[in-house]
Amino acid sequence: xxxxxxxxxxxxxxxxxxxxxxxxxxxxxxxxxxxxxxxxxxxxxxxxxxxxxxxxxxxxxxxxxxxxxxxxxxxxxxxxxxxxxxxxxxxxxxxxxxxxxxxxxxxxxxxxxxxxxxxxxxxxxxxxxxxxxxxxxxxxxxxxxxxxxxxxxxxxxxxxxxxxxxxxxxxxxxxxxxxxxxxxxxxxxxxxxxxxxxxxxxxxxxxxxxxxxxxxxxxxxxxxxxxxxxxxxxxxxxxxxxxxxxxxxxxxxxxxxxxxxxxxxxxxxxxxxxxxxxxxxxxxxxxxxxxxxxxxxxxxxxxxxxxxxxxxxxxxxxxxxxxxxxxxxxxxxxxxxxxxxxxxxxxxxxxxxxxxxxxxxxxxxxxxxxxxxxxxxxxxxxxxxxxxxxxxxxxxxxxxxxxxxxxxxxxxxxx
Numbered sequence: 002x003x004x005x006x007x008x009x010x011x012x013x014x015x016x017x018x019x020x021x022x023x024x025x026x027x028x029x030x031x032x033x034x035x036x037x038x039x040x041x042x043x044x045x046x047x048x049x050x051x052x053x054x055x056x057x058x059x060x061x062x063x064x065x066x067x068x069x070x071x072x073x074x075x076x077x078x079x080x081x082x083x084x085x086x087x088x089x090x091x092x093x094x095x096x097x098x099x100x101x102x103x104x105x106x107x108x109x110x111x112x113x114x115x116x117x118x119x120x121x122x123x124x125x126x127x128x129x130x131x132x133x134x135x136x137x138x139x140x141x142x143x144x145x146x147x148x149x150x151x152x153x154x155x156x157x158x159x160x161x162x163x164x165x166x167x168x169x170x171x172x173x174x175x176x177x178x179x180x181x182x183x184x185x186x187x188x189x190x191x192x193x194x195x196x197x198x199x200x201x202x203x204x205x206x207x208x209x210x211x212x213x214x215x216x217x218x219x220x221x222x223x224x225x226x227x228x229x230x231x232x233x234x235x236x237x238x239x240x241x242x243x244x245x246x247x248x249x250x251x252x253x254x255x256x257x258x259x260x261x262x263x264x265x266x267x268x269x270x271x272x273x274x275x276x277x278x279x280x281x282x283x284x285x286x287x288x289x290x291x292x293x294x295x296x297x298x299x300x301x302x303x304x305x306x307x308x309x310x311x312x313x314x315x316x317x318x319x320x321x322x323x324x325x326x327x328x329x330x331x332x333x334x335x336x337x338x339x340x341x342x343x344x345x346x347x348x349x350x351x352x353x354x355x356x357x358x359x360x361x362x363x364x365x366x367x368x369x370x371x372x373x374x375x376x377x378x379x380x381x382x383x384x385x386x387x388x389x390x391x392x393x394x395x396x397x398x399x400x401x402x403x404x405x406x407x408x409x410x411x412x413x414x415x416x
Contacts, residue, residue, distance in 0.1 A: 006020070006021040006022070006023065006024060007021070009021045009024050009035055013035065013066070013076070013097065014096075014097055014107075015037060015095075015097070016096075017040065018039045018040045018043035018045075019037055019038070019039050019078075019095060020037070020038060020039070020040065021035060021036070021037055022036045022037060022038045023035075023036045024036075026072065031071065031072055031073060032072060032073050032074075032075060033069050033072040033073070033074045033075070034075055034077055035066075035074065035075070035076050035077070036076075036077045036078075036079075037076055037077065037078045037079070037095070038078075038079045039056070039079065039081060042055075043055075043056065043081075044083075045081065045083050045093045047083060047085065047091050047093075050085055050086075050091075052086075054083035054084065054085060054091075055083060055084075056081035056082070056083060056093075057081070057082050057083055057084040057090060058081070058082050059079045059080060059081050059082070060079075060080050060081075060082060060092065061077065061078070061079060061080075062077075062078045062080045063075055063076065063077050063078070063103065064076040064078065064097075064098060064099070064103060064104060064105045064108075065103055065104050065105065065108050065130070066104075066105045066107065066108050067105075067107055067108055067111055068129075073129055076097075076105065078095060080092065080093055080094065080095065081093050099138075099407075100141055100142070100145070100406070100407070101137060101138055101141055104138070106407050106408075106409050107409045108128075109138050109142070109407060109409075110403075110407050110409035110410045111128065111409075112124060112128055112130070112134075112135055112138045112139070113138060113139060113142055113396075113403055113407070113410060114410065115127060115128065115135075116135060116138075116139050116396055117396045117397070121135045121136050121139070121389075136389065136392070139392050139396060140388070140392055142401075142403055142406055142407065143391075143392050143395045143396065143399075143401065145406045146395075146399075146401035146402055146403050146405070146406055147395065147399075147401065149402065149405060149406070150184060150205045150401075151205065151206050152177075152184060152202055152205040152206055152207035153206040153207060153208075155177055155184070155202065155207050155211070155212065156211050156212055156213050156214065157177070157178040157179050157212070157213070157214045157215075157362065158175055158176065158177070158178060158198075158212055158214070158215050158216070158231075158234070159175070159176045159178040159215070159216040159217070159362065159363075159364050159366075159367050160173060160174065160175055160176075160194075160195070160198075160215065160216070160217045160223055160227075160364075161173070161174050161176075161217075161218070161364050161367040161368070161371060162174070162190035162194075162220075163371045163375065164375075170188075171188075171189060171190040172186060172187065172188055172189075172190075172387065172390060172391070172394070173186070173187050173188075173189060173190050173194040174186055174367060174371075174394065174398070175194075175198045175201075176366070176367055176370075176398075178214070178216060178362055178366075180400070181366045182398065182399055182400040183367075183370065183394060183395065183398040183399045184399070185197075185198050185201050185202075186390075186391045186394045186395065188387050190220070190222060190223075191222045191226070192222045192223070192225040192226035192229065193226070194222075194223075194226060195223065195226025195227055195229075195230045195231065196226060196229070196230050198230075199230040199231065209230065209231055209232075209233075210232070210233050211233075212231045212233060212234045213233055213234055213235060214234060214235050214237065214360055214362055215227050215231060215234040215235070215236055215237070215362075216236075216237045216238075216239055216360075216362040216363060216364050217236060217237075217238065217239075217364070218238070218239065218242045218364070219238055219242065219346065219350050219353075224236065235356055235360065236352075236353040236356065237353055237356040237357055237360045237362045238350055238353040238354045238356070238357065239357070239362070239363045239364045239365070240313040240354070240357045240363070241363060241364070241365055241368075242364070243309070243313065243343075243346075243347065243354055244306070244309065244310055244313070246343050246346060247305075247306045247309050247340065247343050248273050248306065249339075250302065250306075250337070250339035250340045250342065250343050251272055251273065251299065251302045251303055251306055251339075251340075252269065252272070252273060253339040254298050254299050254302045254337060254339055254340070255268070255269065255272060255299045255302075258297060258298055258299050259299075262294065262297055262299070264290055264293065264294050264297075265290070265294075265297070265299060267286070268286060268287065268290055270283065271283040271284075271287040271290075272287070272299065272303055291303070291304075298336070298337055301335065301337065302337050302339075302340050305328070305331075305332055305335075305337070305340055306340075308328060309328060312324045312325055312328060313325075313354075313357060313358075315358060316358055316359075316361075317358065318355055318356075318358040318359050320358075321355050321357075321358040322351075322355050325347065325351070325354070325355065326348075326351075328344070329344040329345075329347055329348055332344040333345075370397065370398040373397050373398065
């Protein structure tokens, strides 16, 4: 039968020349202390130095490991220093030592996975470490994984911005639109953010001239940034941004008209939601309103918005172009001023809007990722600085290859 020390060695992945010397339970402090030593006379390799080298002296080192049931687990290791042929001394770290001092690789992988689902504070409390330690682990692995990004095949990009900590502070995301993952995060939302992305792209094996399609909102800053830095990129304005502007116009018209039109009361969401998202009651209320209030400006604006949705759902660019121009002309002959602003906006950004018919490139997935990021921010009651927000953005939406830095990430994530 396997002895207890051998059992723990197997569980911890401890192998020659290391071995488990003893296992002690500290019941009062709820701790499991595993003492690890190396076989006397062992020699150790050193990166960049030929041969195996004997121990010169030892240092006591402690590593925090995954809990064993309810016990906090620590590995107390007698770690050797070896003397090199040139007389220098090098501290030997066991194979299971983490990237940060004081943790095992497995424990760091555990914290990383926790922080992809929880706030730093909740993950730290769950694991019995400090907020700063959880933050430091995630910071280290995000930086290592981002440094390893290979963007050599990136040719389709989506940009979006979101509010950061407070006030008018913003951060910009650049995402691989095909893989649906964030690859770049920076402060601000001006044209310079695209220039920063271009530099980042070249530093990670990418080629700016290889980017042939970019999806953005109708921000002048983004348009300028893409035009100046990604000259081969065809700009697509996401149709959902266009429809969002039209929906906002409907709501503005409704607010101005409901003072004199009682039938509009309680209809806001019925007018703004897509039909498939309406409740049976909302569908019934909307049908009654449209049947009995055909002369109201709100009803007419709603019908124009539905026409716009139908036009932008078509895939023939010539059809979209012809019908969209006709739609703008018809709207401009009405007295629906908020909707006329939308028509002017469409004409000002016409080529990018009709490009949707061919590229079908959308920022929708970035909007969803933005929602996840904002939810994480609210749960953490805000973030204090850009560095922390950047870490969280990559954890939530970056789909980084942490397993390349720590193989235990892949093992834990499949359990």
